[in-house]
Amino acid sequence: MSDSIAQAIKTPFYQYHVDAGARMVEFAGYIMPIQYTGITAEHNAVRDNVGLFDLSHMGEFDVRGADALAFLQKTTTNNVAALQPGQIQYNCMTYPDGGIVDDLLVYCLGENAYLLVVNASNLQKDFDWLSGHLTGDVKLTNSSYGIGLLAIQGPNAVKVMRELTDYDLDAMAYYTHATAKVGGVEVLFSRTGYTGEDGFEIYIPNEQCPALWKAVSSAGANHGMELIGLGARDTLRLEMKMALYGNDIDQTTSPVEAGLSWIVDFDKEFIGKDVLVQQKADKPRRRLVCLEMEGRVVPRHGFEIYDGDAVVGQVTSGTFSPSLQIPVALGYVARAQARTGTALEVMVRNKKFPAVVVKPPFYKNASHK
Amino acid sequence: MNVPGDLKYTKEHEWVKVEGAVATIGITDWAQGELGDIVFVELPDVGAEVEQMGPFGTIEAVKAVSELFSPVSGTVTETNTALEDDPMVVNRDPYGDGWMIKIDLADASQLEQLLDASGYKTLTDEA
Numbered sequence: 001m002s003d004s005i006a007q008a009i010k011t012p013f014y015q016y017h018v019d020a021g022a023r024m025v026e027f028a029g030y031i032m033p034i035q036y037t038g039i040t041a042e043h044n045a046v047r048d049n050v051g052l053f054d055l056s057h058m059g060e061f062d063v064r065g066a067d068a069l070a071f072l073q074k075t076t077t078n079n080v081a082a083l084q085p086g087q088i089q090y091n092c093m094t095y096p097d098g099g100i101v102d103d104l105l106v107y108c109l110g111e112n113a114y115l116l117v118v119n120a121s122n123l124q125k126d127f128d129w130l131s132g133h134l135t136g137d138v139k140l141t142n143s144s145y146g147i148g149l150l151a152i153q154g155p156n157a158v159k160v161m162r163e164l165t166d167y168d169l170d171a172m173a174y175y176t177h178a179t180a181k182v183g184g185v186e187v188l189f190s191r192t193g194y195t196g197e198d199g200f201e202i203y204i205p206n207e208q209c210p211a212l213w214k215a216v217s218s219a220g221a222n223h224g225m226e227l228i229g230l231g232a233r234d235t236l237r238l239e240m241k242m243a244l245y246g247n248d249i250d251q252t253t254s255p256v257e258a259g260l261s262w263i264v265d266f267d268k269e270f271i272g273k274d275v276l277v278q279q280k281a282d283k284p285r286r287r288l289v290c291l292e293m294e295g296r297v298v299p300r301h302g303f304e305i306y307d308g309d310a311v312v313g314q315v316t317s318g319t320f321s322p323s324l325q326i327p328v329a330l331g332y333v334a335r336a337q338a339r340t341g342t343a344l345e346v347m348v349r350n351k352k353f354p355a356v357v358v359k360p361p362f363y364k365n366a367s368h369k
Numbered sequence: 370m371n372v373p374g375d376l377k378y379t380k381e382h383e384w385v386k387v388e389g390a391v392a393t394i395g396i397t398d399w400a401q402g403e404l405g406d407i408v409f410v411e412l413p414d415v416g417a418e419v420e421q422m423g424p425f426g427t428i429e430a431v432k433a434v435s436e437l438f439s440p441v442s443g444t445v446t447e448t449n450t451a452l453e454d455d456p457m458v459v460n461r462d463p464y465g466d467g468w469m470i471k472i473d474l475a476d477a478s479q480l481e482q483l484l485d486a487s488g489y490k491t492l493t494d495e496a
Contacts, residue, residue, distance in 0.1 A: 040431065
C-alpha cells in the first residue's frame with residue numbers, strides 16, 4: 001500500500017467496498033472504489049437498470065445569513081436569486097480573469113440558506129476562495145467531513161427509492177430536493193446525478209451511514225442494483241459531455257469556452273463577469289467539443305488534435321464509450337474547427353486517427369439528459 | 370490470483386508457454402486485473418521479428434494504456450485475431466483464449482532469464 005493511500009481519508013462506507021471486493025484507489029485525498037466487477041459492466045448496469053455510488057468525497061458547504069444570497073450572486077456565475085426553496089442549480093465560480101474556480105451544485109434550503117456541493121479535489125481551494133470574499137452577514141461552514149453521500153442512478157432508480165421512502169417521488173422534479181425519511185433516517189436527498197440517467201443523491205450524517213447503506217442495499221437487491229465505482233462514473237458522465245474539473249475545465253478555461261454559457265447570467269454582477277461578457281461578444285477563440293472516432297484506439301487527456309498538419313487543440317477527456325462502442329473524446333479546438341461535422345484527427349502514439357466533431361451528448365438515450 | 374505453474378513470466382507481467390519451438394505469449398491474470406476492462410489489443414503482423422523484452426504491441430483498457438513486451442525473441446507465426454472483436458476475452462481467460470501471439474522461438478536459453486511461477490507470485494505480492 002502506497003503512502004498516499006495509507007494517509008487517505010476513508011468514507012463511512014469504506015468497509016462495505018472492501019467487503020464487496022472493490023479495487024480501491026486514492027482520489028482527491030480519499031480512498032475510493034474505482035471498480036467492483038468491471039467498468040463496462042458497471043456502466044451498463046446504470047444505463048440499463050440501476051447502480052449505487054459512494055460519493056462521500058464530494059464537498060458540502062453550508063451558506064447562511066442575511067447576506068447569503070448577495071454573497072453567492074457575487075461569487076458564482078448563475079442567477080441564484082432564481083432559486084426557490086427546494087430547487088437546485090448547476091453553477092460555477094470564476095476568477096477575475098474568467099477561469100473556473102470550480103463547478104458546483106447550489107441547493108436552496110430556504111431564504112438565505114444554501115448548500116453548496118463542490119468537487120473533492122477543490123474542497124480546500126473553494127473554501128479558501130469563498131472565505132476570502134465573505135462580506136456582511138454570511139456564515140460559511142464546511143460540513144464535508146460529517147456527511148456521507150450515496151447516489152442511486154439509472155432508469156430504475158425510482159423503484160429502489162420507492163421502497164425506501166413514503167415521500168411522493170412522482171411529484172419530485174429533476175433538480176429538486178427534499179428532507180424526508182429514507183431508509184428510516186431523516187435525510188436531505190435530491191433528484192440529481194452525474195450520469196444522464198434518472199437518479200437520486202442522499203446526504204447522510206456520518207453516524208447514520210451504516211443504517212442507510214443496509215437499507216439501500218436491501219431495497220436495491222430487489223431490483224438487481226449493482227455497486228458502481230469511480231471508473232464507470234467517469235465513462236457515464238463523459239458520454240453525456242458533463243465536464244470534469246481538472247480535465248475539461250480548470251482555472252485556465254472559462255465557462256464560455258467550455259459551453260457552459262447557459263450557467264452564466266450575463267445580467268448580474270459577479271467576479272469574472274467582464275472577461276466573460278467580452279468573450280461572449282468576441283466569440284471565444286476555442287471551444288470544448290465532442291469528438292467521435294472509429295476503431296478501438298482510446299484518445300486520452302493531453303493527446304493533440306490536428307487539422308491537417310496543424311495542431312488545433314488537445315483532448316481533455318477520452319475513453320472507449322461502453323454504450324456506443326466507439327472511442328469518444330472531449331477537447332478544446334480553435335473556433336474554426338468547432339463546427340459540427342468538422343473532420344479532424346487525434347494523434348495516438350505517433351499516428352493520426354480520424355475524429356469528427358459531433359453534437360453533444362454522445363449518448364442520446366439517457367433517461368435524463 | 371491465478372499463476373499457472375507450467376508457464377514462465379516477465380517482470381512486465383507477460384507469460385510464455387513453450388511447446389517444441391512454438392512460444393505462446395499473453396498477459397497474466399494479475400495484469401488483466403490491474404488494467405481492468407480491455408478494449409483494444411494492437412498486435413504485430415505475422416512474420417514480424419520480436420526481440421526479448423522488446424515491445425510487440427499495445428493494450429488499451431478503459432482507464433489506461435500499456436505496452437506489451439515479448440518474453441523471448443523470434444518470428445511471429447500467428448496472432449489471436451479473435452481479440453479484434455472481443456478484446457475482453459483477455460480479462461476472462463488470460464492464459465487460455467486470451468493468448469496474444471505465437472512465435473517461432475529463436476533461442477530456448479532465453480527462457481532461463483524469465484521468472485518461474487513462484488518468482489512471479491513473489492513479484493506481484495510485493496506490488
